[in-house]
Amino acid sequence: MTPPFHAARKTELFGFLVLAAFVLLVLPGVVDPFRLNLVGKYLTYAFVAVGLVLCWGSAGILSLGQGIFFGLGGYCMAMFLKLEASTPEATKIQSTPGIPDFMDWNQLTALPAFWEPFHSLAFTIVAIVAVPAALAFVIGFAMFTRRVGGVYFAIITQAIAAILTILIIGQQGYTGGVNGITDLRTLLGWDIRTDSAKTILYFVNAFLLLGVIALSIAVRSSKLGRILVALRDKEDRVRFSGYDVAAFKIFVFCFAAAISGIGGAMFTLQVGFMSPSFVGIVPSIEMVIFCAVGGRNSLIGAVYGTLLVNWGKTTFSESFPELWLFAMGGLFIAVVMAFPNGLAGIYKSYVQPLFARIVVRPAHRRRPVGGGKTTPAIAE
Amino acid sequence: MKTNDKGGAPRSMLRRKLMIGSAALALGLAAAGVGHAQTPPTGEVNTTGLAVTDDVVKVGILHSITGTMAISETGSVQAEKLAIKQINDMGGVLGRKIEFIQEDGASDWPTFAEKAKKLLVEDKVAAVFGCWTSASRKAVLPVFEQYNGMLYYPTFYEGLEQSPNVIYTGQEATQQIIAGLDWVAKEKGAKTFYLLGSDYIWPRTSNKIARKHIEDHLGLKVVGEEYYPLGHTQFNSVINKIKLKKPDVIYAIVVGGSNVAFYKQLKAAGIDMTKEKPLVMTISVTEDEIRGIGGENIEGAYATMKYFQSLDNDNNKKFVAAFKNMWGEDMVIGDVTQAAYEGPWLWKAAVEKAGSFDIDKIKEASPGIELTTAPEGYVRIHENHHLWSKTRVGHAKSDGQYEVVYETKELMEPDPFPEGYQ
Numbered sequence: 034m035t036p037p038f039h040a041a042r043k044t045e046l047f048g049f050l051v052l053a054a055f056v057l058l059v060l061p062g063v064v065d066p067f068r069l070n071l072v073g074k075y076l077t078y079a080f081v082a083v084g085l086v087l088c089w090g091s092a093g094i095l096s097l098g099q100g101i102f103f104g105l106g107g108y109c110m111a112m113f114l115k116l117e118a119s120t121p122e123a124t125k126i127q128s129t130p131g132i133p134d135f136m137d138w139n140q141l142t143a144l145p146a147f148w149e150p151f152h153s154l155a156f157t158i159v160a161i162v163a164v165p166a167a168l169a170f171v172i173g174f175a176m177f178t179r180r181v182g183g184v185y186f187a188i189i190t191q192a193i194a195a196i197l198t199i200l201i202i203g204q205q206g207y208t209g210g211v212n213g214i215t216d217l218r219t220l221l222g223w224d225i226r227t228d229s230a231k232t233i234l235y236f237v238n239a240f241l242l243l244g245v246i247a248l249s250i251a252v253r254s255s256k257l258g259r260i261l262v263a264l265r266d267k268e269d270r271v272r273f274s275g276y277d278v279a280a281f282k283i284f285v286f287c288f289a290a291a292i293s294g295i296g297g298a299m300f301t302l303q304v305g306f307m308s309p310s311f312v313g314i315v316p317s318i319e320m321v322i323f324c325a326v327g328g329r330n331s332l333i334g335a336v337y338g339t340l341l342v343n344w345g346k347t348t349f350s351e352s353f354p355e356l357w358l359f360a361m362g363g364l365f366i367a368v369v370m371a372f373p374n375g376l377a378g379i380y381k382s383y384v385q386p387l388f389a390r391i392v393v394r395p396a397h398r399r400r401p402v403g404g405g406k407t408t409p410a411i412a413e
Numbered sequence: 414m415k416t417n418d419k420g421g422a423p424r425s426m427l428r429r430k431l432m433i434g435s436a437a438l439a440l441g442l443a444a445a446g447v448g449h450a451q452t453p454p455t456g457e458v459n460t461t462g463l464a465v466t467d468d469v470v471k472v473g474i475l476h477s478i479t480g481t482m483a484i485s486e487t488g489s490v491q492a493e494k495l496a497i498k499q500i501n502d503m504g505g506v507l508g509r510k511i512e513f514i515q516e517d518g519a520s521d522w523p524t525f526a527e528k529a530k531k532l533l534v535e536d537k538v539a540a541v542f543g544c545w546t547s548a549s550r551k552a553v554l555p556v557f558e559q560y561n562g563m564l565y566y567p568t569f570y571e572g573l574e575q576s577p578n579v580i581y582t583g584q585e586a587t588q589q590i591i592a593g594l595d596w597v598a599k600e601k602g603a604k605t606f607y608l609l610g611s612d613y614i615w616p617r618t619s620n621k622i623a624r625k626h627i628e629d630h631l632g633l634k635v636v637g638e639e640y641y642p643l644g645h646t647q648f649n650s651v652i653n654k655i656k657l658k659k660p661d662v663i664y665a666i667v668v669g670g671s672n673v674a675f676y677k678q679l680k681a682a683g684i685d686m687t688k689e690k691p692l693v694m695t696i697s698v699t700e701d702e703i704r705g706i707g708g709e710n711i712e713g714a715y716a717t718m719k720y721f722q723s724l725d726n727d728n729n730k731k732f733v734a735a736f737k738n739m740w741g742e743d744m745v746i747g748d749v750t751q752a753a754y755e756g757p758w759l760w761k762a763a764v765e766k767a768g769s770f771d772i773d774k775i776k777e778a779s780p781g782i783e784l785t786t787a788p789e790g791y792v793r794i795h796e797n798h799h800l801w802s803k804t805r806v807g808h809a810k811s812d813g814q815y816e817v818v819y820e821t822k823e824l825m826e827p828d829p830f831p832e833g834y835q
Contacts, residue, residue, distance in 0.1 A: 067534045211613050212548040216555050226559050305555055308522050354517040358479050
């Protein structure tokens with residue numbers, strides 16, 4: 034069904050290098066700082082999309098609640114930055130100086146205990162990965178050991194996303210409510226709002242993303258990765274072979290969550306605030322769309338898919354402020370109808386064979402790989 | 414209706430041609446000795462690289478035209494476009510026609526921040542008219558302060574903010590609340606109040622101010638205070654509590670779609686608002702919201718605002734006629750729409766006073782600027798960048814309009830950080 038293993042690996046490596054060159058050299062070279070910052074924001078969503086490729090593409094676990102983990106990572110970072118911005122001098126106009134402004138508006142007079150550890154950057158960095166992963170572990174443990182999967186799992190993740198949004202909005206004294214945590218200024222005294230800081234953050238973000246993709250490639254090409262594919266295609270057979278299916282599922286779900294958390298933290302750093310509009314159902318589904326447009330089996334494709342969708346969103350909405358949603362809808366329908374395997378599918382079915390025909394001897398003609406009937410069943 | 418402003422490249426080219434055409438016409442008239450003011454050279458009025466040329470100045474309009482907030486923000490967009498058109502018909506600002514670039518905040522706060530940055534950094538607009546919810550304003554505020562832009566924000570809001578880069582053309586909470594409570598205590602003899610609202614910062618802060626005023630200044634009693642999530646539609650339990658506690662006044666700050674459910678259920682539960690037992694007072698229902706609620710469902714309630722469409726003065730009659738002429742006869746105009754309309758005019762006055770489009774000069778020139786042509790009457794910009802304006806009480810009629818039953822004699826001073834109310 035797929036090309037021989039080492040060939041696929043070679044393609045992936047080639048794709049990885051092209052992506053690295055694109056993100057690190059081409060984009061910074063041709064895009065102005067304002068647009069580069071936007072691209073940086075899009076790339077933070079790519080963390081989620083990469084996680085979804087592992088979770089959904091490889092292991093067949095469709096989560097419609099990845100926004101939860103993106104949001105948790107983002108909120109951890111935002112809490113740290115907000116505490117740094119809320120010095121007693123900067124907030125002396127408040128009734129209780131030294132606490133974040135929204136707490137003061139909500140009549141809190143002391144910093145809640147769970148905010149205290151976020152004074153420490155080290156704790157925050159650990160929390161960005163650990164909090165999403167821990168929640169994913171709880172959800173995964175509760176679901177997968179009971180063999181809840183497929184559409185039921187998707188619905189439950191969606192419900193959790195809704196619950197978390199309501200919780201954040203409802204507890205506005207502790208979370209900033211609908212407004213979110215805004216007006217973040219510095220990271221250890223370093224002003225993150227300047228153009229140079231934004232450019233540096235872009236590169237940090239890009240390197241982190243490439244690192245995460247490299248790690249994901251390693252996971253996928255390991256024995257573990259093959260077991261994941263096996264349990265996507267025939268879960269019972271893997272279970273009967275003596276593997277603990279739940280453990281593998283929990284692992285990949287936690288891994289995807291941790292990655293998403295990193296994306297969320299980078300988002301907060303680059304955009305300068307975090308709000309519940311990134312936690313709920315709509316953003317979670319949007320993130321699945323990024324992944325689907327890129328091709329849910331391709332780690333590299335997911336990044337391009339994220340970039341394409343978000344770039345389209347920005348461009349359409351700038352040019353046709355009243356009609357842009359229709360254009361986006363049209364794009365999704367077109368991709369799903371015409372190219373069910375997304376951008377990666379287009380590359381595999383059309384570009385790669387063409388490439389092969391030109392570069393390799395013309396006589397060496399093979400059936401196009403990955404196209405046509407080999408479409409894996411969509412995880413229901 | 415919405416015909417000539419859809420954006421898009423070909424149209425904006427056309428628009429530009431029209432602009433150039435009309436500018437040429439204006440110049441022709443000036444040359445013919447009609448008495449057009451001399452246009453100052455661009456180098457003098459724009460020293461910071463804003464999008465100002467010899468005959469055009471670009472501004473931004475940033476509201477949600479898609480998503481859940483679109484229904485509320487559309488009126489503001491229409492009012493801003495009307496003001497811009499009228500200013501252009503009068504010859505523009507410092508001899509330059511205003512061209513607007515519209516962006517869609519899509520009811521999503523990060524999108525607002527992104528678009529605000531785009532307007533300031535890429536388009537270099539001289540001013541932005543926009544935002545509606547507090548959340549969107551909080552999201553764009555750091556952008557405006559960092560890139561030194563000018564935002565004209567139209568919505569009545571909770572206060573607790575004062576930025577040099579924002580002119581708040583709506584009223585802050587004390588301007589909306591205090592005079593209304595004084596009126597209801599004095600004229601209606603109200604003694605007990607039941608506060609309720611949607612659960613976010615504006616209703617909570619407003620009710621905090623209301624409670625302080627009721628308890629500390631009027632010496633009256635609050636018998637209940639409750640909040641419901643945005644979009645909540647089941648108000649039967651609170652209505653039962655209200656029936657038990659029998660307050661004189663239900664003080665309701667319910668927002669958005671929840672209003673429809675709240676007023677219908679109130680009526681269904683047998684509370685006849687026209688009997689005023691209890692009396693219903695709100696600060697969150699303008700003529701725009703009544704369209705959704707239905708005039709017959711809210712008839713008899715009182716609202717405190719600074720503007721009602723029914724205001725009887727010449728400025729307002731002209732404004733209402735021009736608005737309906739541009740956007741359709743069946744349009745209604747609420748408080749925020751009127752405040753949005755003031756934005757471009759206040760900006761024009763500031764630019765002309767400063768003799769420059771430079772943001773820093775506008776900031777400095779803004780305090781003290783008066784607008785005698787405002788539909789609400791006379792307004793003036795305070796040192797704290799909010800407006801001096803009157804508070805008015807309206808009585809809802811079944812046709813969806815308010816009848817003005819009271820207005821403060823003096824302009825109310827804006828006080829975004831009210832002492833004794835925090």
